[in-house]
Amino acid sequence: MRIVFEKTSYTYMENTPLEKRALHEVSTTFPSGEIIAVIGRTGSGKSTLVQHINGLLRPSQGKVTIGERTVDPKTKKKQIQKLRENVGMVFQYPEHQLFEETVEKDIIFGPLNAGTSEQQIKKQVPMLIQRVGLDESLLHQSPFHLSGGQMRRAAIAGVLAMNPQVLILDEPTASLDPKGKQEIIELLKEWHEEKRLTIIIVTHDMEEVADIASRAVVMHDGRIAMEGHAQEIFEQQGRLEALGLDLPPRLKVLSYISVKTGVPFSSWSLSPEKAATEVNASRKGNKDV
């Protein structure tokens, strides 16, 4: 599903003394089927932007088009409900929203609410739980007995159960250990590979962006400061740094080697194996000369 923002503005607490403009006439397109990273410092408008995609926020001005549906300042709540059948949202720290007695009940809560029959959804649960890398024996345990990473995956399973065409994740790996992070990223890659849905990830982990995203949008002060292929964005190191953003670790170390030894890398998103192979090839090339 393609998502188009047209001069979308959003103001929190409009017409009050606490009024705060969080988005300023943002126009951009998220192409269907891509993994798009939304990057930016705290308070740059990242979360505000993506909350427009599932109608959690309605623009104060302008509009957002998600597939066939358009949300503008006048869109009614009922129409927004329809939107949410196709757009799944995983909030920050989703484990804080687990509340049922068992993991299974938590996973099926969303789809049940959206009108899927209990029988139908229960059939899918074993597949889902396996897909997010949890053991089936956990289904009948209380979600509060799971580890942080397990809880997060259970919460994501609940959203995947709705089989959304657009999946939004707000900092899906925040404060997980490296193994937990890796598991979530692999899960998303696999799900994307299979379903070809549009995935939007809000993150400040640049390694994650380099690893998973094909496109990136950089937010700054409620505006889009940069957008394009992730690779192109990483090439503009100076601008990223000026926006107070970190560079992806692989870019940092590869450009460090490049500066010190003159090895020219073909890309800043090479895997460690490929980068080492290029170093090796370049050394051999030098010897021949």
Place this chain on the structure above:
Amino acid sequence: MTAVSFNHVSFRYEEESDWVLEDVNAEIEEGEWVSIIGPNGSGKSTLSRMCNGLLSPVEGEVFIEGKPVRPGEELALLRQKVGMVFQNPDHQFVAPTVKDDIAFGMENAGVPRNEMVERIEKAAMQTGIEKILDAEPHRLSGGQKQRVAIAGTLVLHPTLLILDEATSMLDPQGKREVMNILKDLHRRDRITILHVTHDLREAAIGTRIWLMRFGNIAIDLDSNTMLDQMNQFDTNDIPLPYEFHLLQELRRRHCKEEAGLVKRYIRDGIAL
């Protein structure tokens, strides 16, 4: 002198439940910087909390500078010697301003007022928070909050500083701030550091690494050697960060010069 010594330390929360620590034997020498890494539930935090009596071993004993850690009056004195900073920066403040918050521990310790002022000034300089001493703690960034928390321990003149996942909730900028302060405290002020972390990048900066697994120290290596023996880490529970993986691949292809560069890059913390 030996700063910390764990002598056959075992711990579990309740009788009959599983051991969280099982017969840990290890020592930290004065001036070392030990990083403890390991998966969740491996006992990292539990072990660090034994050092100032927040938790007591069920079996065995912990010694700080040769003295046993035991419940009782001496614990208050011990806690001045062993500073501790925790994971969540928002859970550590008690006073309305940064300055008052830093002074809190000294008031309890009975430090005279004029000396307090001097100590706060020095700790503020060590942690780079001179300009925010009058700020309200809750308005600070995560990195600033953790620096204030470190300053709050420094005024009590600790010889050992423990960071229990103190960087894990910080953004990259905040992590850098805290790690740079640790480097200075270790190098300039000779403070012994025990840093519990999930981040191999951070761990590689110290002098020694303990990898904990199932309540025990499974691997104990000096950080330099660790980078030469990473195959020991390349398991399911400790994914290697990009530069570490790259270092391995360069070695495999005998690119010595570049491997040396990357090793220095990791050790100096340029990656952070």
